[in-house]
Amino acid sequence: MTMxxxxxxxxxxxxxxxxxxxxITGSIASTCTNILVEMVLENGVVGLGEASPSFxxxxxxxxxxxxxxxxxxxxxxxxxxxxxxxxxxxxxxxxRSAPSIKAAVQYAALDSFSQEIGxxxxxxxxxxxxxxxxxxxxxxxxxEQSVADASSIFARGFRTIKIKVGEDLEQDIQRMxxxxxxxxxxxxxVDANMGYTPKDAxxxxxxxxxxxxxxxxxxxxxxxxxxxxxxxxxxxxxxxIGADESVKTKYDALRxxxxxxxxxxxxxxxxxxxxxxxxxxxxxxTAGIGLMIGxxxxxxxxxxxxxxxxxxxxxxxxxxxxxxxxxxxxAQQGRFQHEKTNLFPI
Amino acid sequence: MTMxxxxxxxxxxxxxxxxxxxxITGSIASTCTNILVEMVLENGVVGLGEASPSFxxxxxxxxxxxxxxxxxxxxxxxxxxxxxxxxxxxxxxxxRSAPSIKAAVQYAALDSFSQEIGxxxxxxxxxxxxxxxxxxxxxxxxxEQSVADASSIFARGFRTIKIKVGEDLEQDIQRMxxxxxxxxxxxxxVDANMGYTPKDAxxxxxxxxxxxxxxxxxxxxxxxxxxxxxxxxxxxxxxxIGADESVKTKYDALRxxxxxxxxxxxxxxxxxxxxxxxxxxxxxxTAGIGLMIGxxxxxxxxxxxxxxxxxxxxxxxxxxxxxxxxxxxxAQQGRFQHEKTNLFPI
Numbered sequence: 001m002t003m004x005x006x007x008x009x010x011x012x013x014x015x016x017x018x019x020x021x022x023x024i025t026g027s028i029a030s031t032c033t034n035i036l037v038e039m040v041l042e043n044g045v046v047g048l049g050e051a052s053p054s055f056x057x058x059x060x061x062x063x064x065x066x067x068x069x070x071x072x073x074x075x076x077x078x079x080x081x082x083x084x085x086x087x088x089x090x091x092x093x094x095x096r097s098a099p100s101i102k103a104a105v106q107y108a109a110l111d112s113f114s115q116e117i118g119x120x121x122x123x124x125x126x127x128x129x130x131x132x133x134x135x136x137x138x139x140x141x142x143x144e145q146s147v148a149d150a151s152s153i154f155a156r157g158f159r160t161i162k163i164k165v166g167e168d169l170e171q172d173i174q175r176m177x178x179x180x181x182x183x184x185x186x187x188x189x190v191d192a193n194m195g196y197t198p199k200d201a202x203x204x205x206x207x208x209x210x211x212x213x214x215x216x217x218x219x220x221x222x223x224x225x226x227x228x229x230x231x232x233x234x235x236x237x238x239x240x241i242g243a244d245e246s247v248k249t250k251y252d253a254l255r256x257x258x259x260x261x262x263x264x265x266x267x268x269x270x271x272x273x274x275x276x277x278x279x280x281x282x283x284x285x286t287a288g289i290g291l292m293i294g295x296x297x298x299x300x301x302x303x304x305x306x307x308x309x310x311x312x313x314x315x316x317x318x319x320x321x322x323x324x325x326x327x328x329x330x331a332q333q334g335r336f337q338h339e340k341t342n343l344f345p346i
Numbered sequence: 347m348t349m350x351x352x353x354x355x356x357x358x359x360x361x362x363x364x365x366x367x368x369x370i371t372g373s374i375a376s377t378c379t380n381i382l383v384e385m386v387l388e389n390g391v392v393g394l395g396e397a398s399p400s401f402x403x404x405x406x407x408x409x410x411x412x413x414x415x416x417x418x419x420x421x422x423x424x425x426x427x428x429x430x431x432x433x434x435x436x437x438x439x440x441x442r443s444a445p446s447i448k449a450a451v452q453y454a455a456l457d458s459f460s461q462e463i464g465x466x467x468x469x470x471x472x473x474x475x476x477x478x479x480x481x482x483x484x485x486x487x488x489x490e491q492s493v494a495d496a497s498s499i500f501a502r503g504f505r506t507i508k509i510k511v512g513e514d515l516e517q518d519i520q521r522m523x524x525x526x527x528x529x530x531x532x533x534x535x536v537d538a539n540m541g542y543t544p545k546d547a548x549x550x551x552x553x554x555x556x557x558x559x560x561x562x563x564x565x566x567x568x569x570x571x572x573x574x575x576x577x578x579x580x581x582x583x584x585x586x587i588g589a590d591e592s593v594k595t596k597y598d599a600l601r602x603x604x605x606x607x608x609x610x611x612x613x614x615x616x617x618x619x620x621x622x623x624x625x626x627x628x629x630x631x632t633a634g635i636g637l638m639i640g641x642x643x644x645x646x647x648x649x650x651x652x653x654x655x656x657x658x659x660x661x662x663x664x665x666x667x668x669x670x671x672x673x674x675x676x677a678q679q680g681r682f683q684h685e686k687t688n689l690f691p692i
Binding site: 001080082083084085086088089117118119120123124125126127128130250251253254257258278279282283285286287312313314 | 347426428429430431432434435463464465466469470471472473474476596597599600603604624625628629631632633658659660
């Protein structure tokens with residue numbers, strides 16, 4: 001069955017402001033710059049995607065990425081969106097140099113195909129779930145402000161709270177204990193964003209365990225490249241250890257599995273694109289490892305991608321898709337509905 | 347988007363005769379019994395699948411499998427075919443006990459979804475290719491008959507010929523050399539169906555190499571469970587070694603990858619169903635191993651499943667989908683066209 005062909009690819013820079021500065025290990029951001037990708041078909045259909053580049057994780061810079069527009073357009077011109085894997089394959093060339101662009105263009109192809117056939121993307125991918133529940137994140141801050149932020153998130157109904165740690169072990173311990181005290185009944189995903197040494201990470205986990213803190217996942221305690229360190233923390237901690245910065249491509253995921261490094265993998269479309277994310281889902285489920293899905297600084301257009309991916313595959317126990325809640329009034333709506341802590345693909 | 351729900355699942359036995367008895371290591375068949383699966387939706391749409399059970403590989407018996415009809419119907423009744431992964435997940439319960447039924451029902455769900463949205467299955471799966479080229483098989487036979495069969499296949503335009511070996515090493519060597527002599531320019535997939543010891547397999551490969559026989563894949567030289575034997579043959583043979591009987595579930599595939607046992611994996615939907623086959627594709631491609639797709643004794647209805655799977659994923663370099671050519675006038679057409687050696691999904 002022949003469908004409409006790609007006539008044009010448009011990239012445009014989109015500036016967003018955070019509601020308040022977002023502080024994680026090694027980074028404080030008050031604004032972010034994303035790239036809106038529009039895939040224009042010969043019949044006027046426009047498929048949307050959004051790239052939210054990360055210099056810290058992927059080495060990507062928005063001003064360089066927008067200059068790829070012409071290259072991508074030349075690669076995809078006249079391709080039929082009814083054969084989306086051929087478009088995926090083309091974009092795999094950017095797996096390391098521009099993964100957020102790969103993700104946005106691959107999703108724009110799915111979105112175009114979805115519009116052509118009148119079926120939502122999450123159903124093309126299998127429709128395993130009809131909604132997902134997201135957590136919400138507390139950045140690095142003073143003890144008082146961290147407690148206030150966590151309490152407010154818990155009061156809004158979020159059952160899982162993501163806590164950023166990794167810049168100061170002793171302060172992190174005090175913050176975690178104070179947060180746990182003031183949000184009793186909550187569960188936590190703790191993310192060190194590579195900030196600890198393996199031994200400090202083990203110490204952190206031991207103290208948390210001593211206080212019976214309900215940590216579902218202890219994410220990326222050590223440097224991205226330190227696979228041995230991840231395995232060391234895993235072997236000496238009661239909490240499931242997750243990889244985030246350590247896993248970008250499907251090849252990283254296979255290596256983490258082979259070397260027995262982690263209990264969880266955090267898939268972000270901005271690191272892996274749709275194609276590698278699909279492969280990682282299958283590999284990780286086969287290996288019996290847990291799966292969470294995260295985000296960079298996507299606006300609602302970008303979060304749409306992860307909502308449809310997560311509901312389509314149904315693969316994740318933990319969803320950290322709150323970036324759109326941290327940004328000031330994004331102009332464009334996404335193809336999902338948001339009711340309290342739940343996200344529904346539409 | 348809500349679609350039609352499943353109202354009924356029908357299983358029916360279908361008898362087929364081979365054009366001539368088909369002889370492989372440990373088995374001679376002149377007939378086969380498949381199971382036609384009809385998934386009837388509340389709006390009258392009927393999704394089709396076909397199970398081609400293998401007692402030798404899966405321990406499956408048709409008369410026992412048809413008795414699963416009621417159980418499967420109860421599991422899937424009123425499920426929405428717009429959420430096919432939920433149907434996949436239910437059928438994973440049969441991964442070991444009835445994988446051909448799992449495959450047929452999972453495909454019937456895809457076929458139903460396809461009819462509901464008016465998009466061929468191979469495009470739902472990504473539409474990577476628009477056609478595939480199949481090989482054709484020479485069973486175990488006398489030297490003279492083997493040469494006649496291979497010559498006839500080559501004359502019909504098949505560029506890759508699959509040769510069954512494994513019952514008698516010396517006769518196999520003589521047959522292979524005679525076939526190669528009379529089909530110069532052809533390429534071969536040689537399949538021992540577990541018939542050799544690891545050392546006999548290495549000896550076979552050495553002699554073939556001495557005569558510069560163009561073997562693309564040396565399939566399943568040793569017993570299914572002998573992973574160490576597979577790796578031994580791999581390490582001592584110039585030809586790519588393939589696993590067939592050794593890999594049924596996605597868990598088998600991950601173990602073969604982890605243990606470095608093979609260069610190729612032969613996916614058959616009848617061993618893995620659609621769900622595990624999709625996972626195996628992603629894992630194997632990530633690991634940099636080759637992929638072929640094979641069949642049991644599917645009629646055109648069953649071969650449809652593999653044609654759409656192979657074209658949708660685009661994952662295979664070798665396609666061994668000739669069973670429908672070996673059966674006498676199957677009653678029902680499949681959703682593919684057959685032109686010489688090429689199969690086109692429709």
